Amino acid sequence: MSKTYSLTLTIKRYDPERSVSWFQTYRLEAGPILRFVDLFRKINVELDATLAWASSCEHAQCGSCSVNINGRPMLACELLVENAVALFGVTEFKITPVSVAPVVRDLVVDWEKAYERVHRSKPYLIKPKKLPPGMTGFRISPAELSRYEEATRCINCFCCAEACISGNRNFIGPNAAMASIVRMMDPREEGKDERLNLLYSEEGIYRCHTSKACSHVCPKKIDVAHFLALAKEGAF
Amino acid sequence: MGKKLRIHSTLACDVLIIGAGGAGLRCAALLHERRPDLSIIAVTKVAHPQKSHTSTAQGGMAAVDPKDKVDKPIYHMFDTWKGGDCSSDQNVIKKIIEGGWEEVQWLEQKGIHFSRDEEGNIAKRQFGGHTLEFGKGDALRAVFVADRTGKGMMDTVWGEALKGGSLFLNSTVITELLFNQGCCVGAVLFKIKQGEFITVLAKATVLATGGSGQVFRITTNCRNNTGDGLAVILRAGLPVMDPEAVQFHPTGIVGPGILASEALRSEGGILRNRELEPFMERYAPKMKDLAPRDIVARAIETEIREGRGIMNPDHQIEHVWIDLRHLPDYVHEVKLKEVASFFKTYVNLDSRTQLCPVRPSNHYHMGGIPTNEHGEVQDAANRVVPGLFAVGECACASLHGFNRLGTNSLLELLVMGRYVGERVLSYLREKQVSGPKGAGEASLALFANYLEAQGRENLGMIRQEMREVMTRRVGVFRIEKGIEEAIASLIAFKQRTARIAISTKDMRMNQELLERWELDNLLDNAMTIAQAALMRKESRGAHFREDYPERSDEFQFHTLVSMTEFGKVSFGKRPIDMSIYESKGEHHEQFRVMPRRY
Ligand SMILES: Cc1cc2nc3c(=O)[nH]c(=O)nc-3n(C[C@H](O)[C@H](O)[C@H](O)COP(=O)(O)OP(=O)(O)OC[C@H]3O[C@@H](n4cnc5c(N)ncnc54)[C@H](O)[C@@H]3O)c2cc1C
Numbered sequence: 016m017s018k019t020y021s022l023t024l025t026i027k028r029y030d031p032e033r034s035v036s037w038f039q040t041y042r043l044e045a046g047p048i049l050r051f052v053d054l055f056r057k058i059n060v061e062l063d064a065t066l067a068w069a070s071s072c073e074h075a076q077c078g079s080c081s082v083n084i085n086g087r088p089m090l091a092c093e094l095l096v097e098n099a100v101a102l103f104g105v106t107e108f109k110i111t112p113v114s115v116a117p118v119v120r121d122l123v124v125d126w127e128k129a130y131e132r133v134h135r136s137k138p139y140l141i142k143p144k145k146l147p148p149g150m151t152g153f154r155i156s157p158a159e160l161s162r163y164e165e166a167t168r169c170i171n172c173f174c175c176a177e178a179c180i181s182g183n184r185n186f187i188g189p190n191a192a193m194a195s196i197v198r199m200m201d202p203r204e205e206g207k208d209e210r211l212n213l214l215y216s217e218e219g220i221y222r223c224h225t226s227k228a229c230s231h232v233c234p235k236k237i238d239v240a241h242f243l244a245l246a247k248e249g250a251f
Numbered sequence: 252m253g254k255k256l257r258i259h260s261t262l263a264c265d266v267l268i269i270g271a272g273g274a275g276l277r278c279a280a281l282l283h284e285r286r287p288d289l290s291i292i293a294v295t296k297v298a299h300p301q302k303s304h305t306s307t308a309q310g311g312m313a314a315v316d317p318k319d320k321v322d323k324p325i326y327h328m329f330d331t332w333k334g335g336d337c338s339s340d341q342n343v344i345k346k347i348i349e350g351g352w353e354e355v356q357w358l359e360q361k362g363i364h365f366s367r368d369e370e371g372n373i374a375k376r377q378f379g380g381h382t383l384e385f386g387k388g389d390a391l392r393a394v395f396v397a398d399r400t401g402k403g404m405m406d407t408v409w410g411e412a413l414k415g416g417s418l419f420l421n422s423t424v425i426t427e428l429l430f431n432q433g434c435c436v437g438a439v440l441f442k443i444k445q446g447e448f449i450t451v452l453a454k455a456t457v458l459a460t461g462g463s464g465q466v467f468r469i470t471t472n473c474r475n476n477t478g479d480g481l482a483v484i485l486r487a488g489l490p491v492m493d494p495e496a497v498q499f500h501p502t503g504i505v506g507p508g509i510l511a512s513e514a515l516r517s518e519g520g521i522l523r524n525r526e527l528e529p530f531m532e533r534y535a536p537k538m539k540d541l542a543p544r545d546i547v548a549r550a551i552e553t554e555i556r557e558g559r560g561i562m563n564p565d566h567q568i569e570h571v572w573i574d575l576r577h578l579p580d581y582v583h584e585v586k587l588k589e590v591a592s593f594f595k596t597y598v599n600l601d602s603r604t605q606l607c608p609v610r611p612s613n614h615y616h617m618g619g620i621p622t623n624e625h626g627e628v629q630d631a632a633n634r635v636v637p638g639l640f641a642v643g644e645c646a647c648a649s650l651h652g653f654n655r656l657g658t659n660s661l662l663e664l665l666v667m668g669r670y671v672g673e674r675v676l677s678y679l680r681e682k683q684v685s686g687p688k689g690a691g692e693a694s695l696a697l698f699a700n701y702l703e704a705q706g707r708e709n710l711g712m713i714r715q716e717m718r719e720v721m722t723r724r725v726g727v728f729r730i731e732k733g734i735e736e737a738i739a740s741l742i743a744f745k746q747r748t749a750r751i752a753i754s755t756k757d758m759r760m761n762q763e764l765l766e767r768w769e770l771d772n773l774l775d776n777a778m779t780i781a782q783a784a785l786m787r788k789e790s791r792g793a794h795f796r797e798d799y800p801e802r803s804d805e806f807q808f809h810t811l812v813s814m815t816e817f818g819k820v821s822f823g824k825r826p827i828d829m830s831i832y833e834s835k836g837e838h839h840e841q842f843r844v845m846p847r848r849y
Pocket residue numbers: 269270271272273274275294295296297300303304305306307308309310311312313400401423424425459460461462471472473475479480510614615642643644645657658659660661662664
């Protein structure tokens with residue numbers, strides 16, 4: 016047998032029936048390479064079937080399992096036990112749901128509410144450019160694409176929005192803003208005026224303080240703040 | 252307790268699309284484009300359409316570029332036919348492959364960020380089994396978005412459906428199809444967050460619920476792929492087709508099963524057993540580690556079964572090693588960056604200095620809800636069920652036969668998504684029928700039963716045991732005795748499920764209740780897979796019977812399985828379409844039933 020860890024998970028729970036929340040502590044033994052989603056499943060099977068938590072692809076491609084672990088927004092599917100122990104230097108973890116969306120039960124939040132911001136940002140070409148006559152496809156050079164390609168990797172896990180020091184009330188948020196910035200940089204978008212109106216609106220990019228908390232927590236390692244900075248300079 | 256379940260409300264729409272992945276939303280986008288006046292409801296089990304499993308597809312999408320000087324659609328058709336072990340329907344192959352490039356152009360105009368070549372044109376890459384001139388050379392046929400092609404597609408079709416005005420019902424599942432006078436007229440849905448049942452009446456209903464990989468212990472598929480769509484079809488008395496045709500990818504990462512691309516081996520990665528022997532030399536002396544997927548998967552399973560595997564202590568799963576230590580740094584850091592980083596992230600191993608654990612992982616279900624080449628669902632007598640359509644991985648038209656080629660699934664989602672949309676449009680012009688009586692009673696009774704059941708059985712344990720049995724007995728290798736044992740176990744599991752008590756009684760986001768229902772769906776899927784695997788006494792594509800290792804002409808047909816009571820199945824057959832061969836056109840002889848040797 017390889018080494019196991021004795022872990023203490025203190026999870027914030029919420030029961031919608033009684034509208035009460037509380038912290039519940041689970042103690043479990045786990046091998047070094049179990050992920051936090053595996054721990055939640057283990058809790059369900061061995062300790063408490065009632066704990067609700069979210070995930071889907073479980074390999075950091077869908078962004079459904081974001082939670083705060085010891086105060087840091089992360090994907091529960093990506094964090095291995097031994098890495099968590101190394102990162103935080105403890106074997107006790109406090110896990111709370113993200114605050115960018117209302118909690119439905121325990122760690123499950125209403126992602127639809129968070130996504131409303133992304134929808135406001137119109138995650139599609141508002142006015143797609145027509146192909147030039149005689150052409151059967153667009154030409155976009157790798158160099159041009161590389162200016163904004165990183166931003167297209169965003170999975171809308173909202174970890175950045177959770178960490179954003181500008182808060183979630185007045186600012187549309189880093190990932191939602193970035194969804195518009197990408198399309199400002201995309202040569203196929205002709206609806207740019209509408210995008211500028213949003214980006215420079217009351218909830219737009221001037222709410223960002225360039226603290227880079229977003230870039231710091233992004234599980235996809237996207238330099239979100241870089242794109243916001245480009246937008247502030249108008250350097251699309 | 253004592254709360255009575257009821258249908259909370261009833262909605263009506265023109266088209267109800269159940270499953271908002273690549274296939275479902277491509278269909279929605281077509282409908283919005285053609286008929287902006289239509290009301291479309293798109294249902295997804297995940298929290299938001301973008302979280303659908305299509306987003307995880309990595310490699311690419313196959314499509315023949317008409318500007319390509321060497322590649323031709325007929326070569327792609329041949330590869331698909333041969334790759335599917337001569338079990339695909341040729342009318343479907345032709346239709347889908349001919350429609351491929353149009354989809355590439357559509358995606359590009361809607362904003363997908365395809366990777367580009369130096370001239371700025373869409374770049375292409377090579378993929379296993381895709382050849383030029385009927386096997387002579389390698390074809391550059393797959394367009395891609397770096398290593399996240401599925402995400403690029405998903406973002407594009409979701410954006411278009413959103414722009415077009417689809418009404419999304421997220422975190423919602425279908426529990427029952429509604430019929431009146433033999434026509435499908437909508438569905439009963441369960442809204443997971445709210446814990447409410449609703450009925451939706453629709454002029455046309457499209458099923459696009461994706462894969463069912465959770466039937467197996469180790470899978471590349473997401474947590475939501477519990478085969479719900481197929482279970483709902485079975486409960487409606489309709490058949491599923493070719494459920495035994497299950498693809499296992501040779502190299503899933505232990506233990507979550509995450510896909511570790513074939514590229515690892517094409518760059519020189521070597522599979523090793525417990526004694527560190529490069530065992531592929533024994534199984535395929537010439538091609539070694541680069542032999543076809545099914546051969547490598549079987550070799551790995553043999554090593555494990557004969558005691559030369561390694562047990563992973565954390566996940567309690569046996570595996571072999573993939574050795575990448577001898578590869579130059581630049582392969583680790585540049586060429587295989589993403590996959591190498593998966594080993595770091597998920598097993599905390601540095602592939603430059605350490606051996607990495609892999610084993611065959613369930614990947615794709617070629618079978619599904621039988622449809623014709625327009626995506627219209629068919630019953631056990633191969634008659635169209637009016638008003639009901641199916642598309643994507645949950646459907647079986649069949650493009651992939653008994654073995655899918657990489658990149659052909661994304662192609663199918665898009666092309667068939669569009670065709671189904673077109674078919675729905677012509678269907679909408681036909682006579683409409685009203686909603687049925689007693690809609691939803693079956694779903695309410697089923698869920699009430701779950702809530703009321705008493706006993707000490709553990710849901711998670713049964714699920715775990717079932718997935719283990721399926722992986723061991725109905726996985727890469729199958730043999731009569733093993734499959735029979737699996738069927739007996741499945742029956743025992745089903746009996747145990749009656750003694751699962753659900754402690755969360757409140758209906759809102761009741762994960763236990765959802766998982767209880769999913770377990771029934773998994774068991775239904777597992778049972779049809781096992782029964783069909785037992786019936787098919789031959790080996791074909793991904794279906795390998797140790798007791799019948801050769802393909803047999805006696806089984807040159809599609810399996811149809813219906814199951815009205817758990818474990819009691821009835822079989823039917825659907826002929827395999829040979830229309831390209833029968834057309835006697837140019838190259839038709841390449842489309843005969845031929846041995847699958849590479
Ligand atoms: C890791 C991985 C890599 C892959 N790479 C490639 C590749 O490179 N190329 C390729 O061609 N193929 C690839 N495939 C296969 C391909 O990605 C899938 O077959 C395809 O994406 C399935 O698409 P879909 O639209 O049918 O289903 P999905 O995208 O899975 O969508 C299904 C939808 O149905 C919803 N749903 C599920 N159940 C219910 C229910 N009960 N009620 C309501 N809604 C429900 C889901 O929430 C989702 O919205 C890959 C697969 C995997 C797992």
